[in-house]
Amino acid sequence: MATDKQSFYELYRQSSVGAALTDALDDLIMETRIDPQLAMKILANFDRAIAEVLQNQVRARLSFKGSLDTYRFCDEVWTFQLKNVTFKMDSGGQVVSADKVKIVSCTAKPTGT
Amino acid sequence: MSNSAVGNVYQQIIADVIEASRVDLEENGVDESILDELKQGWQRKLTAQQLAIFPWDPKPDPPAPTQAPPAPAANNGTNPSNQGYMQQQQQQQPSANNMPYSPAANNSVAGDGHIKAEPGVKIEPGTEQTGANHQAQVAPNELVQQRLAANLRNQFGERASDTIKNLQAGELRHGGAPQHPGQQRPMGQPGTQAQQANAQGHVQYRQQVAASTAQHVQAAQKGQGQYPPQMDGTTEEQPYSGVLMQKGADGETTELGRVEIDRMLHAAIEAKAKSMEGGGLMLPLKRANKKHGSIQQISSAGSGPSRFDGGDDEEDDEAINSDLDDSDDNGDEEDDDEDGGQIMLCMYDKVQRVKNKWKCVLKDGVLSVNGKDYVFHKATGEYEW
Numbered sequence: 001m002a003t004d005k006q007s008f009y010e011l012y013r014q015s016s017v018g019a020a021l022t023d024a025l026d027d028l029i030m031e032t033r034i035d036p037q038l039a040m041k042i043l044a045n046f047d048r049a050i051a052e053v054l055q056n057q058v059r060a061r062l063s064f065k066g067s068l069d070t071y072r073f074c075d076e077v078w079t080f081q082l083k084n085v086t087f088k089m090d091s092g093g094q095v096v097s098a099d100k101v102k103i104v105s106c107t108a109k110p111t112g113t
Numbered sequence: 114m115s116n117s118a119v120g121n122v123y124q125q126i127i128a129d130v131i132e133a134s135r136v137d138l139e140e141n142g143v144d145e146s147i148l149d150e151l152k153q154g155w156q157r158k159l160t161a162q163q164l165a166i167f168p169w170d171p172k173p174d175p176p177a178p179t180q181a182p183p184a185p186a187a188n189n190g191t192n193p194s195n196q197g198y199m200q201q202q203q204q205q206q207p208s209a210n211n212m213p214y215s216p217a218a219n220n221s222v223a224g225d226g227h228i229k230a231e232p233g234v235k236i237e238p239g240t241e242q243t244g245a246n247h248q249a250q251v252a253p254n255e256l257v258q259q260r261l262a263a264n265l266r267n268q269f270g271e272r273a274s275d276t277i278k279n280l281q282a283g284e285l286r287h288g289g290a291p292q293h294p295g296q297q298r299p300m301g302q303p304g305t306q307a308q309q310a311n312a313q314g315h316v317q318y319r320q321q322v323a324a325s326t327a328q329h330v331q332a333a334q335k336g337q338g339q340y341p342p343q344m345d346g347t348t349e350e351q352p353y354s355g356v357l358m359q360k361g362a363d364g365e366t367t368e369l370g371r372v373e374i375d376r377m378l379h380a381a382i383e384a385k386a387k388s389m390e391g392g393g394l395m396l397p398l399k400r401a402n403k404k405h406g407s408i409q410q411i412s413s414a415g416s417g418p419s420r421f422d423g424g425d426d427e428e429d430d431e432a433i434n435s436d437l438d439d440s441d442d443n444g445d446e447e448d449d450d451e452d453g454g455q456i457m458l459c460m461y462d463k464v465q466r467v468k469n470k471w472k473c474v475l476k477d478g479v480l481s482v483n484g485k486d487y488v489f490h491k492a493t494g495e496y497e498w
Contacts, residue, residue, distance in 0.1 A: 011458050015479040016164050016486055017123050021130070024154035033147055041137040042130060042151070049129035053122055054477040054488060060118055062480070062492035068471055071498065078461055078473070082496055087482065094116075098482045101455045103494075108460035108476055 008047040009106050012054075021046055061090040066101070078105040119165035119486045127155055164486040455482055459492065469498040 012018050025039040066085030071078070080103040087096045131148050138145055156169050459478025465471070475492040 012479060014456065015458050016162055016481050017126055017159065017479070020158035020162070021155050023158050024151055027154055028147065028151060034143060035141070038137060038141050038143060042134045045133035045137070046126070046130045049133060050126050051477065053125045053129065054479070057125060058118065058122060058477070058488045058490040060489045062487070062489040064492065064494045066496045068496040068498040078464055087480070089487070096482055098455055101457060101482060103457040103459070105459050105461040105475055108462050
């Protein structure tokens with residue numbers, strides 16, 4: 001797995017879980033309980049863990065519609081800015097709408113293989 | 114996909130990370146107890162965001178509902194009192210507002226009164242002047258004669274008296290003559306003034322030539338300073354006011370006009386220079402520094418996420434694109450930062466576009482919208498650009 005670490009995206013560190021972990025690690029670093037290098041290793045573990053969990057344990061499906069404000073594709077990363085988006089959860093039939101949502105999406109091919 | 118699945122997923126992630134980090138901790142010689150603190154701190158921060166109901170929350174959850182009702186009760190209990198305070202404050206405020214307002218109104222009225230009074234005072238001289246001008250229009254010949262006489266007398270003293278007499282004789286007017294010519298007039302009767310004028314024609318001609326040349330010389334030497342002696346010398350209000358009006362209007366407007374024109378020219382030149390620099394080839398230092406600063410900020414902010422979040426891409430975009438694009442990108446990114454939670458992080462299987470219709474198939478995503486988190490295994494999106 002050590003070699004596989006590099007193949008996991010750091011994308012999910014932006015998520016609320018990743019941000020919470022980063023904050024918690026920051027607190028520990030500020031208290032000099034751990035050194036930053038160890039924190040980076042833990043974050044790398046997080047990259048792998050969240051990717052595996054999302055891939056293996058989540059079965060929910062989602063569909064959404066909206067108007068695309070801006071789009072960008074660079075280095076195989078799609079970035080969309082959507083406006084007036086409605087998300088439909090297939091499982092619960094729950095509908096969530098948002099004025100503005102940003103989508104950052106990395107290609108699934110490296111992790112899929 | 115639902116919000117309820119998020120808690121279990123996050124708990125699984127936390128457990129996996131903690132377990133995987135145990136080895137790293139041992140390698141670094143750090144006590145494993147730190148992992149518990151990390152886990153608790155992590156969970157605490159997630160709970161604080163109220164993103165979802167987490168499995169580690171149910172323990173505090175049962176107390177939470179019991180705590181929740183007292184809270185509204187307490188709120189209800191405090192609300193009336195607060196409302197009472199509010200009413201009292203509101204009752205006090207109007208009175209307090211009326212007090213300051215009325216003096217303020219008085220002050221404003223008084224101020225308006227002063228303001229109105231001052232323009233009135235200012236306007237009155239103007240109206241007087243215009244009135245004087247009207248009077249001058251009513252009796253133009255007399256005024257012209259008076260002005261000419263006064264000017265000549267001021268500039269050439271007694272030498273001009275003959276010319277003045279000549280003028281008056283030409284006009285054959287007596288009533289409108291000024292005082293000083295009036296002193297000289299008794300020397301010659303109205304009937305003889307024409308004769309005197311004829312007899313003194315040659316002398317007057319030389320004097321006139323001398324006067325005209327002297328006028329030219331003086332005009333060339335003094336320039337605009339030609340007028341102040343006129344104003345100072347004449348005791349008559351009408352020419353004085355008229356000259357002041359002309360001079361004041363002409364001088365001030367011309368000066369302001371030059372300044373304004375200079376500013377307009379500067380602005381035009383700057384705008385032209387900016388338009389020339391629009392291609393990015395000739396960047397002013399300020400803008401270049403700004404750009405550099407923004408890149409540094411973004412790179413420092415995106416140091417954790419690295420290249421996969423598109424941070425590098427944005428830097429490249431900013432380095433290459435024109436200034437307009439940069440400003441747009443920056444604005445969008447700032448907006449995103451302000452939105453904060455409204456973000457979906459995922460992988461894409463397929464992104465298709467037909468004209469302005471986009472279809473994409475996403476997977477393994479985390480969506481955080483309206484303060485709630487959602488996870489999905491697969492998502493399909495359709496949107497129009």
